[in-house]
Amino acid sequence: MENSGGIQASLSGRYATALFGLARDEKALDAVSASLATLKAALADSDDLRKLTTSPVVSRAQATKAVAAAASVMGIDPLTTKFLGVLAQNRRLGQLGATIRAFGQLAAAHRGETTAEVTSAHPLTATQVKALKAKLKTELAREVAVELTVDPSILGGLIVKIGSRQIDGSIRSKLNTLAIAMKG
Incomplete structure (x- = not known):
């Protein structure tokens, strides 16, 4: 193991x-x-x-x-x-x-899967989870198990963590980036 x-x-x-x-x-x-x-x-x-x-x-x-x-x-x-x-x-x-x-x-590792921690502002539907798994499987070229968390503070979008890699597509993050850019 x-x-x-x-x-x-x-x-x-x-x-x-x-x-x-x-x-x-x-x-x-x-x-x-x-x-x-x-x-x-x-x-x-x-x-x-x-x-x-x-x-x-x-x-x-x-x-x-x-x-x-x-x-x-x-x-x-x-x-x-x-x-x-x-x-x-x-x-x-x-x-x-x-x-x-x-x-x-x-x-998950034993089954040959990668685990993705997914945070969303609202609970995802079964269809959305299925589509997300398919997209991640295409990107990673292996099966993906998702661990879902709901955090309303991200406002919308998703934050996906796979190992040490994080993809932050949350609205909160985008607003923070915009605010920093506007401060100049």
Whole structure:
């Protein structure tokens, strides 16, 4: 398994690499990926889950029980449930979001895909996502998985990050460039 030094160097990257290795060995990559997607959505939607993962006052035992109960309710696969227990025991639940992102990058690389982080002012439709993937596939000559984020502050357009490369087509950026040009 080839990993970039950046993923392995971070704490969340080491956890993601360990989970990825276990999931690959147990032929559970799809199940773990689906469970992590569910967790990512739950972290975005649930204040209680976010508080659980970031609160320093929650004990290891309480965190372990809470994540086991939450995983059961969400239908998380057994390997990911055990992984959440390890994070809770090691007081690393705060790394969950970064670990999910790193796992996604590892899984995409394993599938021969490149991951593009796409930020838009409004949620993209399925048709727009399909067209964007097709355009990126043509540009990069490989499959592209997109990770979508909505940020109304960019006003319109898209910001696409692929590795260290960024394409900023946001209206906010264009207005800032225009304002600088007008100042002379």
